[in-house]
Amino acid sequence: MSENVIDLQESNGIARLTVNRPKALNALNDEVITALGKALDSLEANARLRAVLLTGAGEKAFIAGADITRMREQTPREAQAFARRALETIKRLERLPVPVVALVNGFCLGGGCELALACDWAVASDNAVFGQPEVQLGIIPGFGGTQRLPRRVGPAMALDLITTGRKIDAAEALRIGLVNRVMPQAALDDYADELAGQLAGNGPQAVGAAKRAVYDGMEQDVDSALALETNLFALCFAGDEQAEGMAAFVEKRPAIF
């Protein structure tokens, strides 16, 4: 197995995960999913972690999808096992208690778009291209796209993209709410550092609780979800962060979490 299909670097609580198969436009195969799982073992165990940036190596692609040359040979049972394993790993990324930002630096197609959808944030370069072209290959999205895309952009636009397989540019991705920001490619890394610093400066317990309230709440009826929010809100008052955040406001100084 290639050792470096995922590159993980960390500095000051900000981790950068890079899918590193640029010759295949960072297409996702079993090795990448396994390496992503190992990187997640390390991130989940890292108490200093404050934010994660996920990107693709090279200037052309974030991730151009699952590896078609591998999927081509799969039986239904093998395809099911591949999708299940990937989905479990992607869910772990989504469930990290810190903000995860997809830095979409080029083609973001199929499974690549589905991985970006499991991130809390998406920042795209102005040359990025998005799409769920699976039906053009005779399959459907299998890394969560049929579920996370309608939750992100609404069912009508999700069905538009999924049933046509059409590609959209970064401006349209911004307009439909698939991404949060669009930057010139040369400015993407600087913006990512600025954003990660901003995210990392907020109360980490509060940010983690906010993620839980949003994701767990979306899976519940609204009354249960509001009760969950109240409980998580109250829990914020049980730790040190609320005291520090509010003291800092009153003392007119930046909070130190």
Ligand code: HXC
């Ligand atoms: C395997 C891929 C790949 C992919 C690109 N490559 N995408 N290999 N799987 N998904 C490889 C090409 O074969 C080529 O290898 C090299 O990367 C460069 O790509 P080119 O096609 O030469 O580049 P270009 O002409 O610029 O076209 C870029 C592109 C095109 C538009 C992104 O590569 C493309 O359409 N790729 C497939 C996109 C796609 O359909 N994704 C969805 C996959 S299905 P060589 O060896 O020839 O240089 C999916 C399902 C997820 O993701 C769920 C699974 C359970």
